[in-house]
Amino acid sequence: MASPGKKANGWTPKQPMVSIKDLHKSFGDLEVLKGVSLEVMKGECICIIGPSGSGKSTLIRCVNALNDIQKGSIKVEGLEVNDPNLDKLELRKKVGMVFQQYNLFPHKTAIENIMMAPITVLKQDKDEVAKHAKSLVRKVRLEGKEDSYPGELSGGQQQRVAIARALAMNPDVMLFDEVTAALDPETVKEVLVTIQELAEEGMTCILVTHEMGFAKEVADHIYFTDRGVIVEHGPPKTFFKKAKDPRTKEFLSQIL
Amino acid sequence: MELFGDFFKQLYDTSGWNFVIFYDQVEWDRFIAAIWTTIKLIIACLIFSVVVGFAGAWAQGAKSRIIRYGMAGYIQFFRNTPPFVQILFFYFVLGNLTPSYDAGGYQEAYIGSFGWAVISLGFFAGAFNTEIFRSGIEAVPESTVEAASSLGYTRLQSYIYVVFPLAFRVCLPALNNNLVNLLKTTTLAYGIAVPEMMYTANQIWSDNVNVPEMMIVLFLFYVGLVAILVWVMHRWEKSMKIPGYG
Amino acid sequence: MDVLLPIARQQKAQAMTERLEGTFRLNLQPHHAIWMLLIFVFTVGAAQAQAPRELISPIDALVKWMPFILWGQEGTLNGFALNLMISFFAMLFGTIAGVTLGLMQISLLLPVRKGSWFVTQFFRNSPWLVLLFTIMLLFPFEIELGNMIIPVPDWMKAVIGFALPVMANISEVVRGAVRSLPTGQWESAESLAFSRRQTLWMIILPQCFKRMIPPWINWYCILAMATPLASIMGVEESVSYTAQAMNAEGDRPELLPVFYLFLLLIFFVYTYPIARWSIRLEKKFVVKT
């Protein structure tokens, strides 16, 4: 079976890298996403904000096929996620994800965490992977911590290892789900700087965050979700100053 | 060796303490044979019980209700009946039903008393191992499995590379406890005449009327074995310890 | 990752309690007992079907000998009743000695602490059967007290033989329970000018008491299931009597499954409810504290 390459999907960089159309998602009787649509162009960085329980995590987990979808379509570089015959490996090579709770593998050192998936999943050459991993460690500023175990690292350091681990798969899109929510204020910054650098280098990013200042600075576009729908969206400048919807206004007034 | 034997011979002549196994060649050979049998018995039981535990933990996660109930029944049965009667049951009842072959004039069973001791004790300790392994797997949080699958691991790969290595470390302390218990329980093989240390000591003191001396040897032997096993397992636990956790 | 941490700790703590209790905790359900019964009925049926017609059938043989296995001849307490009696007395003596030894393990006097630790470890790590043999063979069959001669029957020796490992394990239960209390309890008592003895009896032990009950019951179950070992030394309990009963019926092979399963079953029927009760108690205590 030929793997569906970029050409086979007819995807060109002019089209949205991620495009979500009328996405519906329920857990049993509880409908969490009620028709969400959004698009992310290559190199764009979008932020999703919204009150707790509004479905932000669910939304980005759907992009990665960690949650299945009832209705609608998600296309990543032309690859349809809502397809029963989806090649999950193909999708996950394109999409990297970083979790709120880091979810590092505690029995592996930092560098092993980074190198593990490329070696065992992608069957890449060990020396190549090691070289790549080294450069990623430098990128997330963790030189000297390569051989520490996750339990020996601070929260911020662990989160940066998690970012490097996701980057080691050479993804085209990165998903970040409240990656700073479990960190203390001082360490939040070091992680945000790493993400900002990534965004500036042209990585396509989808972030769920509560850090409004950060969102204002790095996002090309901001989406506000509430109770499973996108209430309002726009570029940061207009979004923060000229929010129209009362729900957005209330949320922003509480947070800012 | 000579000197060693002479010492115990002299001890016997002067004080009456008869450590016959240390100066009489025949008893010495008997003693050494018993040591080997005991160690073989222990190792065979340990391995078999761990295999049973793995298989059981896997079966407990099975989709079929019949398999799951069967497992629960097996665990309850071995947990709530006397292990000594279990051994007798296996040897006399099941041993009676298994085929035997003609070994030059008399019938020799394919599975002898040693084999039945391993099977019976292995299933006994395996019932506990099953629960230990299962709870170890349950201790690995779903989010860690998710992280693995977001990196492209298949279900099987994430079990091999992430869940099992973690689960195994988590359940190692409980496993160690159970294996130490199993070591002590192997003495029950006495009941079906496996020539292990307990049984041989009994023969030796019957022949030589030196019960207290052999009792001392028995205690030293078993407490020593337990100490060795605890030490080895402890070292292992330590070497498997994940830095920064617990 | 934080998620693993508490669970791993919890697992380790559970392993510690399990080491104290000597067994793994299981979640018992009533339907397991039904399964046991079904297996029994099935096996008995199979053995029944195999038996030659002219001899007494295995079931009739079992029914005939059942009272003998359960309590021996009329007016005696042997058979399974003796298993129970041995377990009661061994638990009684083992508990008294074990609590004493456990308190010695937390003594402030180094020699007392070290000595009691050594005794505890020695008896905990010796196989039960070896301890039982030691007492059965080396303990005198009668004791002279002044001019009184007290005979010590075999089953009483067995009681002592079983009480020793129980003592050592209860000693560890006591020490473990005391140590599991936060040190703040000791410190606050000290700052309120309680003496050490007062602290122990009025503050520490009352709090430990509840925690010690479930492991104590657990050890009782283990003890009850160890009592068949006494048959090796000819104590006339249920396993010996089962063998005698089968012998009296001519040691026919088809009797074996029926009689041995019956033996397993009576122990199961006895320990299973106790094990369930212990788990219930424990859940109750966990919720409260």
Ligand SMILES: Nc1ncnc2c1ncn2[C@@H]1O[C@H](COP(=O)(O)OP(=O)(O)OP(=O)(O)O)[C@@H](O)[C@H]1O
């Ligand atoms: N696995 C699940 N099963 C059932 N319900 C779920 C599940 N996961 C999420 N939900 C429900 O879906 C809704 C949205 O959850 P989600 O985690 O997406 O919210 P969120 O916007 O990320 O909130 P937060 O800011 O608190 O992380 C919640 O009501 C939650 O209870």
Ligand SMILES: [Mg+2]
């Ligand atoms: Mg969330």
